[in-house]
Amino acid sequence: MVSSSFKAGFVSIVGKPNVGKSSLMNKLMGESLSIISAKAQTTRHRIMGILNGEDFQIVYSDTPGILEPKYSLHEAMMNYVKVSLEDADAILLVVSLEDTYEQELFERFQRINTPVFLVINKIDLAKGTQVEDKVAYWKNAIANIRDVVTVSAKTGANVSELLPRLLAFMPQHPPYFPQDEYTDRTERFFASEIIREKIFLNYEQEIPYSTEVVINAFKEEETIIRISATIYVERNSQKGILIGKGGSSLKKVGMEARQDMEAFFAKKIFLETHVKVADNWRKEKFKLRQFGYLE
Structure with a gap:
């Protein structure tokens, strides 16, 4: 029987192509659910990873990289992103260490009511004060972000810091999926x-x-x-x-x-x-x- 204090919710993992979203999803899940390559636009679908604990269930959604659609496949991919953001109880907005603010891609996160956590990935490549500088830069660029977490999805550094932060924003709710399932895909x-x-x-x-x-x-x-x-x-x-x-x-x-x-x-x-x-x-x-x- 599920206790009344059980928490369950959806977390959308979004960002530009090639920022390491799929690697982050796999590290969060402890399973290789999303395919990974050095090339951009590898992910085409919305892939859900269902993380179950004794008193929680978090449904992560790895989504295609945000881009300006050039043809019908891109439009379908961006629709997966839109639906994922609409469903989300929290959002992980993933950027790479070298990324900068692009208004046409990031403006939507200035207006969104859902809690947004900015995840700066690839800190294993950082030099000097680059990580601290980037944290300050993004806090200034997107006023709406709830918190900034710096990680390396490649090495796993700091990834464990995300779960407790996300759980604080998950509503009390029964599990959405059976607790022995770890994905919605066949x-x-x-x-x-x-x-x-x-x-x-x-x-x-x-x-x-x-x-x-x-x-x-x-x-x-x-x-x-x-x-x-x-x-x-x-x-x-x-x-x-x-x-x-x-x-x-x-x-x-x-x-x-x-x-x-x-x-x-x-x-x-x-x-x-x-x-x-x-x-x-x-x-x-x-x-x-x-x-x-x-x-």
Whole structure:
């Protein structure tokens, strides 16, 4: 039975692309839920991580990086950010050590009523008084922020300071999800994200941004999971690059993805991948709906 003093709430993790939001989410959860790469715009969906304690449940939302939309996929991504902010009981606004205030991206946080905690990430790269200087800079730039926390999502430094601060703002409420769950996403989703992460790590330029991964089959047996995936690209030329000479590039992606899946699912994985072309899928709403970005 849940006590009357139980706290439960939603925390939105937002920021520009490539500020380390996904790394922070994974550190807060103690689980690798969000894919990570050095490239910007890796996260495309809203991914919830459900952190359960004896007397609390915090639902973290890792969201796509805030940007000015250039096509329909970007618009769908920014809608995930909008919904996450509307749901939130508290907001973690993540910036990198080198970031500066940009009015068109950060102005909304001057007006928002939800408590905003500014998280300055990548302090492991700081020199001299850079951290102290940045704390003063951001307190002056965004008058509405409740507090500033400096962290390194890479090393985990100071990340533990966030939980007690957030719990102070969580309302008394029964848990929103069963207390043995740690995410709202399915196993199929994580299989597709693991493959997509390997594409981001193995290819340059437009290839990672032009690909979408769809899991066609996910059959779990006693000792093995059999997964069939299709990787969609926007043009035939990208298909050739993705596959590589004699299939070598695609084979490498499949091997790395399988290894991570076996660690994630704690089972042997049989993975087969296919590559198909979906012309300009990022700009066409019916294809985005087909891939699950739109209702």
